[in-house]
Amino acid sequence: MPAYSEKVMDHFKNPRNVGEIPDADGIGHIGNPVCGDIMELYIKVKDNVLTDVKFKTFGCGAAIATSSMITELVKGKTLDEALKISNRAVVEALDGLPPAKLHCSVLAEDALKGAIDDYLKKSTGKGLPGFKPHEEHPPK
Numbered sequence: 001m002p003a004y005s006e007k008v009m010d011h012f013k014n015p016r017n018v019g020e021i022p023d024a025d026g027i028g029h030i031g032n033p034v035c036g037d038i039m040e041l042y043i044k045v046k047d048n049v050l051t052d053v054k055f056k057t058f059g060c061g062a063a064i065a066t067s068s069m070i071t072e073l074v075k076g077k078t079l080d081e082a083l084k085i086s087n088r089a090v091v092e093a094l095d096g097l098p099p100a101k102l103h104c105s106v107l108a109e110d111a112l113k114g115a116i117d118d119y120l121k122k123s124t125g126k127g128l129p130g131f132k133p134h135e136e137h138p139p140k
């Protein structure tokens with residue numbers, strides 16, 4: 001079993017912001033057929049700020065921890081600030097992930113971008129420029 005940091009274990013055992021937002025402004029749904037992880041990220045946006053962020057994840061401990069951490073990192077941020085948070089920032093905030101689990105942080109980033117893309121399509125008719133979720137997330 002890979003060694004997980006205390007922060008990863010904390011976010012796995014006590015995940016933050018779990019659940020759905022029934023009237024979400026944007027929903028990002030990302031699934032990885034290779035590892036079986038599925039993430040759904042829900043956002044509420046007011047005046048270009050992420051006022052609420054929730055997630056539902058079916059997957060391993062690292063998938064749950066990265067989902068939990070990304071919601072903590074982006075809540076209260078503007079859309080532009082949230083889009084600058086990379087999978088690397090999620091990994092750093094969790095004090096690292098085992099190499100075989102780094103793809104979980106990419107899923108979290110894609111779920112966030114997917115939710116913002118969905119929100120922009122609904123509110124402006126145009127999605128996130130250049131956004132295309134990673135099709136496959138092979139272990140690195």
